[in-house]
Amino acid sequence: MKEFNNSGQTQLWFTEYHTPNSGITFKVKETLYRKKTKYQDLVIIDTYEFGKVMLLDGLVMLTDRDEFVYHEMITHVPININPKIENVLIIGGGDCGTLREVSRYKHIKNIKMVEIDKDVITSSKKFFPNLTKTFSKNYKIIVGDGIDFVFKTKEIFDLIIIDSSDPIGPGEGLFTEKFYRKCYEILNENGILTLQAESPYFYKDSVKTIYNRLKKVFLNVKPYLAFIPTYPSGMWNFFLCLKEETSLDVKNKNLIKSFQNVLKYYNHQIHTGSFSLPNFVKKMYGI
Template sequence: MELWFTEKQTEHYGITFNIKETLVVEQTDFQHLAIVDTVEFGRMLLLDGMVMTTVRDEFVYHEMVAHPALFTHPNPEHVLVVGGGDGGVIREVMKHPKVKKAVLVDIDGKVIEYSKKFLPEIAGELDNTRVEVIVGDGYMHIHEHKQAYDVIMVDSTEPVGPAVELFTKGFYQGISEALKEDGIFVAQTDNPWFKADLIRSVHRDVKEIFPITRVYGANIPTYPSGLWTFTMGSKKYDPLAVDESAIAELNTKYYSPRLHKAAFALPKLVEELLQD
């Protein structure tokens, strides 16, 4: 008997996976959590029925949240990750020797617990001595830590459930205040094919708060449309002014110094929605 799991990525289309085994299915205090083992993509974390990450393609998302900002800031010593309880972004942050301390604040301790247990290749660096893991509210954390961070990364779910407040202008204002005077912020901002309004609205809000606002993209096979966007707000450093030849070649599978600026060259359909 073949088992298939289908995520409706919009109401009318979806992605479907042949499943070997279901490892966890649980309603946490915040969301529905599942970890399944797929034939094609390996183990997969689902929150509220949406694919968050798979062992096969997780590196794209995690590298592309972490490295463009960390290679734009000349001295990213203190880093905050809001959300990201699976630990993938933290793993990439730990590849930067300049980072003295990274704090992860995820509201759902179950995501952290099950990721450590079932996704060790993703979550392994959560135990790094340079990492502090806090189970708590990211919104509250940033309001309690003024001018504390060089780089803040928002690795959230969609703006439904616990992540709703992470897509508000008040949150971006709080992030700006939690950053030092030359800080950089980056957030995942969904796909331009079916969530154009979300990207437009985040871009507009971030632009009102940060002097430098940039959007870049990456290919993620298991996310809707396969094209994902990230929005960066920066107080001082422009990711497009970076000298690519000076970027260190890390042990990555997607990001490279050659891709640093090219990732900001967007398809015309994305350029146009940012001009609205």
């Protein structure tokens, strides 16, 4: 918008290519952390516009400035559809932002988070204190393979949140029909599965494939959308999966009252509005 002065300083810019032909670029203050972990290339940079940014394999996972959208939307939408959720399983989510949001609900008795990469958890604790705070003690963090956990557990959950990276790299196995089927089996009959699933604008084929896999397993699969400025195209897709034809309405209007003024994105109008899909997205899903 404005004209910029280049004062002769060395400028460092990070660019993420969303496709071979387009991308987003941020001016960088400094690189805070870099580690080739057992699973991925983990980098934390400090930027002028978005604050601290976590990158995995070169892709933006979260930024200080807009992480709230992703974490609120993957969490509060399912919990407000079924206010009886007591047992929650988070697969991935090593930055702890999803755990922070789930832990706001006092009636949720048991939260398990299974993250494969310990370094994501420890570096998030170090560099993103706002993400790693929690509001209850009803949680357990397990460092391990989420797929293994789901296949071996004897527990039954009311909500499973798959908070993974994209279907390339370590997250790949979390996008298979076989995995979704096992999630279905460890959910109770009113249980909900929620997951992030990329941009319908840029990654049409990938998003459609995920949708079709989920539809083979769950009776009711509903896409919903949120504005995430630092994710490709700014239009981000989530799926909410149910075993039965339940209404998607907010069930208990009082449930989030106590922390409504600390949430920055989610409210009950957004809940309903996020299920409104543009025609090109509806067409893509054949709905």
